[in-house]
Amino acid sequence: MSRRGPVCVGDRHGFDTIIDARSPAEFAVDHLPGAINCPVLDDEERRIVGTLYKQQGAFEARRVGGAMVAANLARHLRERFAEQPAVWRPLVYCWRGGMRSGSMVTWLRLVGWDAQQLSGGYKAWRRHVITQIDTLAPxxxxxxxxxxxxxxxxxxxxxxxxxxxxxxxxxxxxxxxxxxxxxxxxxxxxxxxxxxxxxxxxxxxxxxxxxxxxxxxxxxxxxxxxxxxxxxxxxxxxxxxxxxxxxxxxxxxxxxxxxxxxxxxxxxxxxxxxxxxxxxxxxxxxxxxxxxxxxxxxxxxxxxxxxxxxxxxxxxxxxxxxxxxxxxxxxxxxxxxxxxxxxxxxxxxxxxxxxxxxxxxxxxxx
Structure with a gap:
């Protein structure tokens, strides 16, 4: 299994699949070209976890959210990822390259796939888009x-x-x-x-x-x-x-x-x-x-x-x-x-x- 440093936006073409781990609503607004949406929290679950974080704190949000994430990851493993070969190399991202994509990468790597996390997540992608337009258009x-x-x-x-x-x-x-x-x-x-x-x-x-x-x-x-x-x-x-x-x-x-x-x-x-x-x-x-x-x-x-x-x-x-x-x-x-x-x-x-x-x-x- 490959172990390496942060994966940048420019490295994305070297992967078999790009996985957007954000909610369906976030994905619908914008996503990396060619990405598939495999949310670790759906829209309603994300709302629930966010409310718990504000009202009861980080521990309770993580306790409840962790169970939701585990259930969703199990479903993706049974359904979306079930036919992937051992040599499959997915790149996973979320909003900032934090816990949502990190949790998915951890489980995919435990299975044996060479999964990697996009450094900076979607926010890094947005910076890349703006830079490319400003650089290449002229x-x-x-x-x-x-x-x-x-x-x-x-x-x-x-x-x-x-x-x-x-x-x-x-x-x-x-x-x-x-x-x-x-x-x-x-x-x-x-x-x-x-x-x-x-x-x-x-x-x-x-x-x-x-x-x-x-x-x-x-x-x-x-x-x-x-x-x-x-x-x-x-x-x-x-x-x-x-x-x-x-x-x-x-x-x-x-x-x-x-x-x-x-x-x-x-x-x-x-x-x-x-x-x-x-x-x-x-x-x-x-x-x-x-x-x-x-x-x-x-x-x-x-x-x-x-x-x-x-x-x-x-x-x-x-x-x-x-x-x-x-x-x-x-x-x-x-x-x-x-x-x-x-x-x-x-x-x-x-x-x-x-x-x-x-x-x-x-x-x-x-």
Whole structure:
């Protein structure tokens, strides 16, 4: 059996399984990529032990909690770990790398497995995530896809990935399309910490010598905030604008956002959020179209009166290389057209623009 010093976050890839020993509620908020949840205390047990600690002290909390931990560990040994071979090497963590993960490691090692405890636990992971984003984001060779609402930017990004390009799908990580009507149907956004975990995991996997395509985004995607280091890099990077006619964009939106017609009441409620910008009369008209499922009229006016003016104001302000942007024409935005657009984006002469990217400031990568 291996005996060694503390296991750091950077060593995690050398283990067969990563085990999160925290409660299911803690795990649901965020966890290490690929981890499985095998709690030593479930949510209610953790509440009970915490209450005992406050009201009766550490001894009573440990006496009661110890019995709960033993029962849970026995269950995991019978169920989740029952088929693991003798050479299995799990890495276990809890909140700080303390008693919960320590108790599991002790029992796993008694069985004969080379179990190890993650030094610093989840808190060490959070420090790692923040450091990786702040360190690696300024080094990315980003290429930013721009275009007004309905230009199929997300679909082009997906087509780029299918064609072998490196892509960073921020809306996919945030589970939101980024606009007032951008919520994914029936899907909640992740916690901010979980978004940052997924972001750091994606950035770490990139080949730093190759470009990364990303969609132009504001600093917030729904309720998720994009980390400042990444936003600064995105706004300083070269751009390509997808140029499509209003007719082509409307046709695309009617296909891509067709789900908005499934719940007219929810759509009308979302439109109410634009009341201060457009006034009661306009919003009443839009809500009437929503209730009548007249998405063609609604989307056409939303493009003309809301999204296109917003796009015109924001790009030159937020993107430093907007004036030097390249463009690709999109006569239509069918799936076949989107594949051709992705190929055209890859073929653009990007190299001359990369030189304009600012280098990370001194000490930024420390």
């Amino acid at each position: 080094q990315l060779h980003l290429r930013v896809l721009c275009g007004p609402t309905g230009s199929a930017k997300t679909r082009v990004l997906q087509a780029l990935a299918e064609q072998g390009a490196q892509t960073l799908d921020l809306e996919g990580l945030a589970r939101h399309r980024g606009s007032v009507l951008g919520g994914w149907p029936g899907v909640a956004q992740p916690a901010q910490t979980a978004f940052e975990t997924a972001l750091a995991d994606a950035i770490e996997a990139f080949d730093a010598t190759q470009p990364v395509y990303v969609e132009a985004e504001s600093s917030r995607i729904g309720r998720i905030s994009v980390p400042p280091a990444l936003m600064l890099r995105l706004r300083a990077s070269p751009c390509v604008e997808i140029v499509a006619s209003p007719e082509a964009r409307l046709d695309f939106l009617l296909r891509d956002y067709a789900n908005l017609g499934d719940d007219p009441q929810l759509l009308a409620h979302q439109l109410h959020n634009l009341r201060e910008l457009h006034g009661g009369e306009v919003i009443a008209r839009w809500q009437a179209w929503a209730h009548g499922r007249n998405l063609a009229a609604l989307f056409a006016e939303l493009m003309a009166r809301h999204y296109d003016p917003l796009y015109a104001r924001s790009q030159g302000t937020n993107l430093q290389q907007w004036e030097e942007r390249q463009s690709v024409a999109a006569p239509a935005l069918t799936p076949a057209d989107i594949e051709r657009l992705a190929s055209a984006v890859i073929a653009l002469p990007w190299q001359s623009l990369n030189a304009k990217l600012p280098l990370p400031a001194s000490g930024e990568n420390s």
